[in-house]
């Protein structure tokens with residue numbers, strides 16, 4: 551099978567964001583990363599292509615713009631409580647409390663903002679935004695938390 555590959559560091563599919571992971575010794579403290587997304591698309595050739603690089607990158611960029619320079623707040627965060635009131639999020643976990651303006655928050659449908667869960671979330675989000683041809687069989691999307699380490703979600707489609 552043929553595949554195409556998009557390297558997020560080289561093609562500027564990057565974002566910066568803050569997050570925290572309760573119960574983790576160090577990651578429970580609010581901190582941030584430079585993230586990047588790699589994408590591999592497997593499929594048969596159709597008109598000489600697996601998928602349109604330009605269109606896929608455009609959708610990925612639009613998707614990442616929503617999260618760029620925001621706090622990633624898990625929608626169903628394990629051990630995290632949040633409520634929105636008067637344009638602010640009131641966030642609490644363990645003994646900690648934060649109040650963050652709504653426009654600084656990216657509410658994300660995960661239970662932990664780990665790179666593993668973010669990889670699965672972005673894969674589903676990409677499949678929602680891009681209607682791939684029937685020739686496309688599988689995607690692998692990786693989320694880097696800084697250079698050198700990544701988590702990958704793999705999904706067969708159709």
Ligand SMILES: [Zn+2]
Nearest residue numbers: 569577581583
């Ligand atoms: Zn982190």
